[in-house]
Amino acid sequence: MIDLTEKTLGVKRVFEGRALIIDVADIELPNGRRSIREIVRHRGAAVIIGERPDGKFVLVYQYRRSIEETILELVAGCLEEGEPIEDCARREMEEESGYQVTLIEKFAEIVPCPGYSEERLHLFYAKISQEPGEQNPDFDENLVTVVMSADEIYEAIDSGRMIDAKSIAAWLLWCRKRDA
Numbered sequence: 001m002i003d004l005t006e007k008t009l010g011v012k013r014v015f016e017g018r019a020l021i022i023d024v025a026d027i028e029l030p031n032g033r034r035s036i037r038e039i040v041r042h043r044g045a046a047v048i049i050g051e052r053p054d055g056k057f058v059l060v061y062q063y064r065r066s067i068e069e070t071i072l073e074l075v076a077g078c079l080e081e082g083e084p085i086e087d088c089a090r091r092e093m094e095e096e097s098g099y100q101v102t103l104i105e106k107f108a109e110i111v112p113c114p115g116y117s118e119e120r121l122h123l124f125y126a127k128i129s130q131e132p133g134e135q136n137p138d139f140d141e142n143l144v145t146v147v148m149s150a151d152e153i154y155e156a157i158d159s160g161r162m163i164d165a166k167s168i169a170a171w172l173l174w175c176r177k178r179d180a
Helices: 085-097 150-159 165-179
Strands: 007-016 021-028 034-041 045-051 057-064 069-078 101-110 121-128 143-148
Touching (some): 045 085, 057 085, 057 150, 069 165, 085 101, 085 143, 101 165, 121 165, 143 150, 150 165
Antiparallel strands (some): 007 021, 021 034, 045 069, 057 069, 057 143, 101 121
């Protein structure tokens, strides 16, 4: 592998919020030139493909203020401070959908926006209960669960009804691993 490591000369924190931090780093490139990098600090998240015993999958519709749209997504959520990744995946599935996790396995990890964010998404496949219990979303979440077949998910991707990159990437990676 080629070493293109950039040397950090200094970092200035410009924003610290509830979900993310933004730092501006003064860096030196391998060729000696200097530049800056704006970096979004994010504690990471779990993305879960939840499959019921009948072979159908549980997804959510959620309004996303940044793009001012309600979009179709896999269940996902941020890691809490010090929380094990698998615990986060179980918690998010149960909170957002009401479905109980009976088996869970991590199958991949992706970095969705490495040009400006350190965020890592941990991708999980979960077997879940046939029927949901009560949802318990975060106080600021507004979402609706939906049950879909694999064909319906593919159709949502193909038609552009599913535009969420993490959901598309997770689904396609899982399908490739499942079919391998």
